[in-house]
Amino acid sequence: MDMSHYRELFLSETREHIERLNELAVSLEEAPDRRQTINALFRETHSIKGMAATMGFSSMATLAHHLEDLMDSCRSSGQASAAVIDSLCQGIDLLAGLLDDIQNDRPERDMADSLVPPGEQGPSASSAEPVATPDRLPAGVTAIGDPEAGDLTTAAAEFQEIPACQVQVRLAEETPASAARCLLILRELEKIGAVTSSRPDITTLRQGLPCPQIEVWLQTTRDHAAIESALSGISSVASVRVGEDRRAVPRRENRAETRSIRVRTDLLDQFINLTGELVTQRNILAAASRRKDWDEVNQVLAQAERLIGDLHHQVLQARLMPLESITGRLPRIVRDLSRSSGKQVTLKMTGTEIGIDRVILEELNDPLLHLVRNAIDHGIEAVGEIHLAARREKETVIIEFSDNGKGMDPQGLRRKAVAGGLITSAQAEQLCDPDALMLICQPGFSTAGQVTDLSGRGVGMDVVKAAVNRLGGTLEINSEIGHGTVFRLRLPLSIAIIRILLVQCGEVPLAIPMTRVHKTLEIPGYAVQRSGRDRSFRDQEEDVTLVSLAEALGLSGGPATGSIALFVTERHGRRVGLQVDQFLGQREAYIKPVGFPLNRLTGLSGAVIEADGRVVFVIDPPLLLEKHLLAETHRPENRMPLRDFDSGQLETLKKISNIGMEQAAAALSQMLDRDIRLQAPQVSVTRSSQVADDLGGDTADRAVGVALEIQGDAQGQLLLLLPQESTDQLLSLLSDNPGEALEMTDETASALKEVGNIVDPARNAVCNLMHEIQCFLAE
Amino acid sequence: MSRRVMIVDDALFMRNLLKDIFVRAGYQVVGEADSGETALAIYQQTRPELVTMDIVMPDKSGLETVRDILAADPEACILMISALGQDMLLAEAIVAGAKDFIIKPFKEEQVLDIAKRLLEEA
Numbered sequence: 001m002d003m004s005h006y007r008e009l010f011l012s013e014t015r016e017h018i019e020r021l022n023e024l025a026v027s028l029e030e031a032p033d034r035r036q037t038i039n040a041l042f043r044e045t046h047s048i049k050g051m052a053a054t055m056g057f058s059s060m061a062t063l064a065h066h067l068e069d070l071m072d073s074c075r076s077s078g079q080a081s082a083a084v085i086d087s088l089c090q091g092i093d094l095l096a097g098l099l100d101d102i103q104n105d106r107p108e109r110d111m112a113d114s115l116v117p118p119g120e121q122g123p124s125a126s127s128a129e130p131v132a133t134p135d136r137l138p139a140g141v142t143a144i145g146d147p148e149a150g151d152l153t154t155a156a157a158e159f160q161e162i163p164a165c166q167v168q169v170r171l172a173e174e175t176p177a178s179a180a181r182c183l184l185i186l187r188e189l190e191k192i193g194a195v196t197s198s199r200p201d202i203t204t205l206r207q208g209l210p211c212p213q214i215e216v217w218l219q220t221t222r223d224h225a226a227i228e229s230a231l232s233g234i235s236s237v238a239s240v241r242v243g244e245d246r247r248a249v250p251r252r253e254n255r256a257e258t259r260s261i262r263v264r265t266d267l268l269d270q271f272i273n274l275t276g277e278l279v280t281q282r283n284i285l286a287a288a289s290r291r292k293d294w295d296e297v298n299q300v301l302a303q304a305e306r307l308i309g310d311l312h313h314q315v316l317q318a319r320l321m322p323l324e325s326i327t328g329r330l331p332r333i334v335r336d337l338s339r340s341s342g343k344q345v346t347l348k349m350t351g352t353e354i355g356i357d358r359v360i361l362e363e364l365n366d367p368l369l370h371l372v373r374n375a376i377d378h379g380i381e382a383v384g385e386i387h388l389a390a391r392r393e394k395e396t397v398i399i400e401f402s403d404n405g406k407g408m409d410p411q412g413l414r415r416k417a418v419a420g421g422l423i424t425s426a427q428a429e430q431l432c433d434p435d436a437l438m439l440i441c442q443p444g445f446s447t448a449g450q451v452t453d454l455s456g457r458g459v460g461m462d463v464v465k466a467a468v469n470r471l472g473g474t475l476e477i478n479s480e481i482g483h484g485t486v487f488r489l490r491l492p493l494s495i496a497i498i499r500i501l502l503v504q505c506g507e508v509p510l511a512i513p514m515t516r517v518h519k520t521l522e523i524p525g526y527a528v529q530r531s532g533r534d535r536s537f538r539d540q541e542e543d544v545t546l547v548s549l550a551e552a553l554g555l556s557g558g559p560a561t562g563s564i565a566l567f568v569t570e571r572h573g574r575r576v577g578l579q580v581d582q583f584l585g586q587r588e589a590y591i592k593p594v595g596f597p598l599n600r601l602t603g604l605s606g607a608v609i610e611a612d613g614r615v616v617f618v619i620d621p622p623l624l625l626e627k628h629l630l631a632e633t634h635r636p637e638n639r640m641p642l643r644d645f646d647s648g649q650l651e652t653l654k655k656i657s658n659i660g661m662e663q664a665a666a667a668l669s670q671m672l673d674r675d676i677r678l679q680a681p682q683v684s685v686t687r688s689s690q691v692a693d694d695l696g697g698d699t700a701d702r703a704v705g706v707a708l709e710i711q712g713d714a715q716g717q718l719l720l721l722l723p724q725e726s727t728d729q730l731l732s733l734l735s736d737n738p739g740e741a742l743e744m745t746d747e748t749a750s751a752l753k754e755v756g757n758i759v760d761p762a763r764n765a766v767c768n769l770m771h772e773i774q775c776f777l778a779e
Numbered sequence: 780m781s782r783r784v785m786i787v788d789d790a791l792f793m794r795n796l797l798k799d800i801f802v803r804a805g806y807q808v809v810g811e812a813d814s815g816e817t818a819l820a821i822y823q824q825t826r827p828e829l830v831t832m833d834i835v836m837p838d839k840s841g842l843e844t845v846r847d848i849l850a851a852d853p854e855a856c857i858l859m860i861s862a863l864g865q866d867m868l869l870a871e872a873i874v875a876g877a878k879d880f881i882i883k884p885f886k887e888e889q890v891l892d893i894a895k896r897l898l899e900e901a
Binding site for chain 2: 180
């Protein structure tokens with residue numbers, strides 16, 4: 001049975017309970033005798049206790065049980081002392097830590113030392129003792145009749161009845177395609193039990209990387225001998241070790257694919273309704289088109305468009321979560337920070353009920369934290385207020401984060417940026433005040449130069465800006481000295497549908513997310529400056545590197561015209577121009593992820609489907625540029641000069657090559673049942689572009705080349721060059737009629753390719769020996 | 780009764796090599812396909828007990844062909860034949876449902892051992 005489903009639910013629900021505990025703890029501090037708050041805290045801890053015990057997380061259950069006791073004692077005494085609240089806060093933090101441990105598959109952390117009793121005696125005697133010894137867990141805890149935990153209880157109980165054991169399988173050394181072999185092992189084990197997890201997991205194995213052994217958690221009723229014999233038929237298995245039985249709940253890996261969200265049932269009902277209506281419309285449409293009733297067709301199409309719009313809207317709704325799901329913990333953080341800094345800070349939040357796409361919320365988590373920290377550390381002096389106000393404006397959400405502290409001085413920021421070497425004083429003078437405020441978002445600003453009191457902000461502001469940009473949003477800063485600072489984050493509600501720029505690049509149209517496009521430009525050809533292979537142009541008083549998109553993609557660009565169309569994007573904070581043939585326009589598009597093997601291509605982030613059914617690939621410029629500019633530095637003319645090898649070193653290289661050749665010859669001999677010898681008579685070091693010349697090739701001589709790729713730790717290429725004559729010989733050897741020369745046809749070409757594959761032992765040998773060569777070169 | 784085998788490989792050389800191995804061992808080679816495109820039709824006509832499948836073929840890959848054949852006949856017994864260095868594709872083929880694999884260059888006994896084991900399991 002699959003436990004991951006429950007685990008996911010457990011994690012998300014517990015996370016919510018902890019959020020809620022944090023909020024309640026802060027309100028308890030404001031009104032320590034409010035019965036309602038105490039009761040609510042009691043209920044929350046009780047729920048966590050029940051779920052954790054059911055899932056077998058004993059440390060968390062023990063801790064929650066203790067907190068429940070603590071709240072129970074407050075119920076009887078009618079109020080919570082400051083010491084109790086402190087102790088409660090510590091406990092909540094510890095719960096969050098334990099949850100992190102569980103989420104990351106770590107063993108639960110030891111809590112015995114973490115939760116020391118408060119200096120003074122709490123109202124309950126038990127709270128004064130260290131709490132985290134699992135044996136203190138009362139017997140009743142594991143059998144809680146909590147209604148919401150009911151399903152979990154039975155599920156977990158059933159699951160735990162079948163013992164799990166760990167099976168460790170080692171493969172023979174140098175087993176080829178070891179990942180595929182491990183997948184076969186997993187399949188065999190599935191036949192005699194349930195595999196609950198494995199290391200490496202299936203997702204990792206599918207990447208085909210070498211793995212000399214695999215560890216599997218297997219739930220089975222069969223004995224060790226049966227497990228071993230199940231694997232006996234598999235080749236390349238060197239050893240099988242079956243560990244001791246263990247009754248713990250094994251944890252499922254590769255959960256990334258099964259992230260669950262909770263959707264209100266009424267929303268699901270609406271999906272069903274809309275889908276039903278769409279089906280009806282399709283039937284009407286089919287009938288109308290059979291009748292060739294075009295008026296009716298158009299009418300139905302208009303209907304369908306409305307329905308699809310609704311459906312899209314509803315689906316997006318399902319992905320929305322209220323902003324308060326991440327702001328919920330802020331009151332608690334403000335409380336702790338103002339305490340530790342000795343300041344008196346209050347937090348006011350409005351509009352946090354607004355729904356935002358969960359992906360965006362996840363990204364906003366850290367930025368909000370940075371903003372809160374900055375406001376308390378640097379903005380507010382002794383007493384002040386932070387205000388977080390969210391509101392919707394059409395399809396965007398605006399989050400205004402303001403404080404009534406001392407504000408920032410643009411002039412001070414300019415001075416500091418110049419002192420830190422981030423900009424020149426001439427550039428500083430040209431910055432308007434709002435731009436000067438944005439200087440705090442420059443990476444390294446806060447550490448550059450002396451941090452003055454007034455301009456001390458900047459801790460992590462680059463992180464904030466980067467996150468907002470990544471989400472396709474913008475960040476504005478307003479500040480008034482003596483009155484405070486406002487950070488305005490403008491964010492899209494949802495990112496599943498985004499705006500794209502369509503461009504023509506050689507033969508193909510391509511799409512670029514508008515969030516990656518700073519602007520589009522057309523410049524005259526003469527405005528391009530050249531220096532060697534590099535091209536650049538002036539824009540906003542800055543030299544901007546110009547790269548051809550077609551070249552970066554390895555496509556042939558369109559014919560050169562008078563002007564150059566380009567869009568400006570950013571890589572590592574520097575602006576780069578990407579030249580295209582033509583702009584085709586902008587539009588909204590739903591980006592579909594691309595499947596294997598396209599998803600392995602760097603710089604390709606997805607695809608959109610055009611109205612005519614054509615697939616247009618979406619390019620991610622920063623990643624693509626990364627790859628392109630990296631390749632560029634490896635061009636021969638940009639490369640370091642060839643190193644000199646002495647004759648001894650060349651001799652060693654020759655030996656290394658000959659070992660590979662010998663293995664290839666042995667393999668060929670074996671397959672053809674004939675004695676074949678291959679030899680590398682000489683070794684020289686040359687540039688790859690000169691290989692043909694160095695081999696004495698002359699355009700008049702025809703040669704056949706078989707190129708082989710070397711993958712793995714050390715990468716490279718093998719080029720098998722055969723003179724036409726030898727090729728004929730080899731082909732006739734391989735064909736059914738020895739002695740007869742063959743024409744170079746598709747068939748013989750494919751046979752030759754096979755020859756390439758047959759010399760694979762050579763490739764294998766080279767792979768292994770490449771290391772030696774590398775070590776050798778390093779000397 | 781002799782066991783019925785089908786060979787899918789774009790290289791004539793490999794097909795002949797495998798055919799010789801199987802025929803010498805008393806198998807019956809009931810079908811040969813030189814491409815993924817033709818493989819499914821030949822499979823449907825001949826319904827072999829074992830298929831050897833080259834993983835890298837032009838146009839339609841062995842991986843796609845495996846998926847197609849298994850979609851048509853979930854019981855199909857497919858043995859992948861691959862050169863070294865195709866680990867990722869091989870892993871995908873196993874996930875797709877291929878029964879086992881052999882790495883080129885292979886020995887005659889290797890092919891026959893695996894074929895025997897697969898046919899016994901089936």
